[in-house]
Structures are given as structure tokens and as C-alpha cells.
Amino acid sequence: MTYPPDYRPGSDEPRLNRPVPERYPQIRSTSGYADPRVVHSGPGPGAGAEQEPERSAVLSARLVVVLCVVAGQLWALNVGVDAWMQGRTGTAWWCTGFEGLSFLIALGAWWLGPRDR
Amino acid sequence: MTGPNDTTDPDGTDPAAAARAAERDAALRDRLSADSLTSRRDYLRVMTTVSGGLLVGSIAVSAGVLHRHGDAEAAEVPELRVADRLARGEAVLFNYPGEHDRAMAVKLADDSVVGYSTVCTHLACGVLWKEHRGEEGELYCPCHEGSFDIRTGAVTGGPPPRGLPKVLMAERADGSVWAVGTAYSDETARHAACRQLGAIRPGTTVPSCPHSGGK
Known part of the structure; x- marks a missing residue:
């Protein structure tokens, strides 16, 4: 490659011809995923990724189970109150049994995963 | 009469108090705009407690806590x-x-x-x-x-x-x-x-x- 005779690499301003680390002291050799100015973590070793995806999914699943159980309990309480008000005490107690079983399921879902309680 | 060390503004407001109020407002704004601090683990714990509460409520209903018209012997x-x-x-x-x-x-x-x-x-x-x-x-x-x-x-x-x-x-x-x-x-x-x-x-x-x- 040939250059014009008056070509000189670099800038006419000497301050712009300093080495990069001197010009940008904030940028270190590890810049890329450890640089706090990087807003979006790029592809790096574990950058921005879930470290234990299975554990996170299980936690979400447990939460969904408990929410479904509580929805069922609200329905059972509604049925139980109606039954008791209509004099059907036996049905009300069956609803209470259902509530107890549901609570045991919720308790079990909470009890699983001792690191995520 | 106002002296050189008087911190009260001519309009009667205390700059320190105003600064504290501004700081409180900023903290409140930060808190309101922050993401919810309730984690899934907290939510799981709360809903499990709610489940237990519903069980207690159901026992109370079946045991006859609610008043029922005509319940007198x-x-x-x-x-x-x-x-x-x-x-x-x-x-x-x-x-x-x-x-x-x-x-x-x-x-x-x-x-x-x-x-x-x-x-x-x-x-x-x-x-x-x-x-x-x-x-x-x-x-x-x-x-x-x-x-x-x-x-x-x-x-x-x-x-x-x-x-x-x-x-x-x-x-x-x-x-x-x-x-x-x-x-x-x-x-x-x-x-x-x-x-x-x-x-x-x-x-x-x-x-x-x-x-x-x-x-």
C-alpha cells in the first residue's frame, strides 16, 4: 500500500495521538462485561443469564400451584358458607376438609426447596 | 431584622428544612418508581399463609361462628x-x-x-x-x-x-x-x-x- 507523500498517520492534534489507555483510563483490559458503563450485558461468560434456570422454574411452578390452591379454597369457602347458611352442616364440614387438604398441598409446595422459602 | 448568620430566607422559609423536604420527596419518588420489592419467595410465603387463614375461616364457619336466622333452639x-x-x-x-x-x-x-x-x-x-x-x-x-x-x-x-x-x-x-x-x-x-x-x-x-x- 502506498500513501500520498504528505500523509502522516495519526492526528494533527498531539493529544489525540496518545495511547488508548491514556486517553480513556476508564476502559480497562476487562471492559466488556465488567464495565459499569455497559448497560446491556453482551455475550460473556454468564453475563445476564440465569445461573440456575431449573431452580427458578421450580420456584415459579410452586407459586402457581399455591395460587391455584388458594383460588380453590376461596371457592370452597363460598360453597361452605352457603351450605351452612342453608342448614347443610355436613356439606360445610366437607368443605372444611377440602380446605385442610388444600392447605397441606400449599404447605408442601412451600416446604419444597429449602433454599427458596 | 436579619443578621449575617440567620438561615431563614426573607420569605420565612428555612433552607435546611426545605432541603430536607426535597430529600424526602426525592426518596418517596424513588420508592414509588422502584420495582416491587416483593419477590416470588415472599409471595409464596404470603399465599401459603393466606391458605392457612382460609382453613381457619372455614373451620370457624362450620363450627357455627356466623349468625344464622332461626338458629335459636x-x-x-x-x-x-x-x-x-x-x-x-x-x-x-x-x-x-x-x-x-x-x-x-x-x-x-x-x-x-x-x-x-x-x-x-x-x-x-x-x-x-x-x-x-x-x-x-x-x-x-x-x-x-x-x-x-x-x-x-x-x-x-x-x-x-x-x-x-x-x-x-x-x-x-x-x-x-x-x-x-x-x-x-x-x-x-x-x-x-x-x-x-x-x-x-x-x-x-x-x-x-x-x-x-x-x-
């Missing part, structure tokens, strides 16, 4: 004379069987007398007799526009989940109107009579009752 409740005479379409209010059990008796066009609790089964508002609604008139709750059939007490409209508890009425030869018993929501008068008979005389076998003294 049948043997303890004497018949109550509620009116000397009742004209067609006329209603009378009374308390039966307990002094806090508000009830109403209505004489219909065919001279039959019906009685109901006037506590709406939705949110316990007072139920009114509306003679000109429907074909025979109806019981109407103005709070959420619930309505009940005047013959059976069953729900005909609106949000009430159950029919009105009944008061069993009797009209005697002299025209006087008496409250003689109660029935739960959606319970037949016959079933209620059998139930109360079973409470008065346990063990009595009545052929017309499905199971004497049963629930």
Missing part, C-alpha cells in the same frame, strides 16, 4: 303474635325468633300469609316489600337490586347467593297472624318443621319426616 322460641289482622297486600315487621332477627310477614292476594327474614343474603341490607313489582309483588333489596320471590323466598334477580330464610306463619280463626317457626335459606317448610320437632323431642319418629331430627 326451637324449644326455646314460643309462637309470636305479630298482628291482630293483616289486610291483603299488607306487610308487618317484627323480630323473630330472636330479638335481633328482623323479619316480615306479608298477606298475599290469595289470603296466604308468608314470612321471611328481612336481612338480605348478599350484604345484609334491609329487604323491602314491593307490592307493585312483578306479578304478585316481590321482596326487594335496594342496596344492589337483589329481588326474591314472595312465594318461596328464592332469588329472582341480583347478586344474593341464597334465598331468604323463612318464618313459618299461621293465621288463626280470629284473623290474628302468628310466627310459629323458622326455616333456613332454601329449606322447605316441611323439612324445617321436622328439624325443629326433632330438636324439641329427640328420638321422635314422624312418618312424614324424611329422617326425624335430621339436618
Whole structure:
């Protein structure tokens, strides 16, 4: 490659011809995923990724189970109150049994995963 | 007069207090704009606790914490004379069987007398007799526009989940109107009579009752 005779690499301003680390002291050799100015973590070793995806999914699943159980309990309480008000005490107690079983399921879902309680 | 060390502005505000207020406002703004601090683990714990609370509530309901119209022991409740005479379409209010059990008796066009609790089964508002609604008139709750059939007490409209508890009425030869018993929501008068008979005389076998003294 040939250059014009008056070509000189670099800038006419000497301050712009300093080495990069001197010009940008904030940028270190590890810049890329450890640089706090990087807003979006790029592809790096574990950058921005879930470290234990299975554990996170299980936690979400447990939460969904408990929410479904509580929805069922609200329905059972509604049925139980109606039954008791209509004099059907036996049905009300069956609803209470259902509530107890549901609570045991919720308790079990909470009890699983001792690191995520 | 203001001196050189006086920190109060000419308009009377303290700069330090104003700075503190601004700091509080900024902290509040940060807190409101921050993401929710409730994690899935917290949510799981809270909902499990709610589940336990629902269990406790259900036990309380089944054990009889809620007041139920007509729950007074049948043997303890004497018949109550509620009116000397009742004209067609006329209603009378009374308390039966307990002094806090508000009830109403209505004489219909065919001279039959019906009685109901006037506590709406939705949110316990007072139920009114509306003679000109429907074909025979109806019981109407103005709070959420619930309505009940005047013959059976069953729900005909609106949000009430159950029919009105009944008061069993009797009209005697002299025209006087008496409250003689109660029935739960959606319970037949016959079933209620059998139930109360079973409470008065346990063990009595009545052929017309499905199971004497049963629930």
C-alpha cells in the first residue's frame, strides 16, 4: 500500500495521538462485561443469564400451584358458607376438609426447596 | 431584622428544612418508581399463609361462628303474635325468633300469609316489600337490586347467593297472624318443621319426616 507523500498517520492534534489507555483510563483490559458503563450485558461468560434456570422454574411452578390452591379454597369457602347458611352442616364440614387438604398441598409446595422459602 | 448568620430566607422559609423536604420527596419518588420489592419467595410465603387463614375461616364457619336466622333452639322460641289482622297486600315487621332477627310477614292476594327474614343474603341490607313489582309483588333489596320471590323466598334477580330464610306463619280463626317457626335459606317448610320437632323431642319418629331430627 502506498500513501500520498504528505500523509502522516495519526492526528494533527498531539493529544489525540496518545495511547488508548491514556486517553480513556476508564476502559480497562476487562471492559466488556465488567464495565459499569455497559448497560446491556453482551455475550460473556454468564453475563445476564440465569445461573440456575431449573431452580427458578421450580420456584415459579410452586407459586402457581399455591395460587391455584388458594383460588380453590376461596371457592370452597363460598360453597361452605352457603351450605351452612342453608342448614347443610355436613356439606360445610366437607368443605372444611377440602380446605385442610388444600392447605397441606400449599404447605408442601412451600416446604419444597429449602433454599427458596 | 436579619443578621449575617440567620438561615431563614426573607420569605420565612428555612433552607435546611426545605432541603430536607426535597430529600424526602426525592426518596418517596424513588420508592414509588422502584420495582416491587416483593419477590416470588415472599409471595409464596404470603399465599401459603393466606391458605392457612382460609382453613381457619372455614373451620370457624362450620363450627357455627356466623349468625344464622332461626338458629335459636326451637324449644326455646314460643309462637309470636305479630298482628291482630293483616289486610291483603299488607306487610308487618317484627323480630323473630330472636330479638335481633328482623323479619316480615306479608298477606298475599290469595289470603296466604308468608314470612321471611328481612336481612338480605348478599350484604345484609334491609329487604323491602314491593307490592307493585312483578306479578304478585316481590321482596326487594335496594342496596344492589337483589329481588326474591314472595312465594318461596328464592332469588329472582341480583347478586344474593341464597334465598331468604323463612318464618313459618299461621293465621288463626280470629284473623290474628302468628310466627310459629323458622326455616333456613332454601329449606322447605316441611323439612324445617321436622328439624325443629326433632330438636324439641329427640328420638321422635314422624312418618312424614324424611329422617326425624335430621339436618
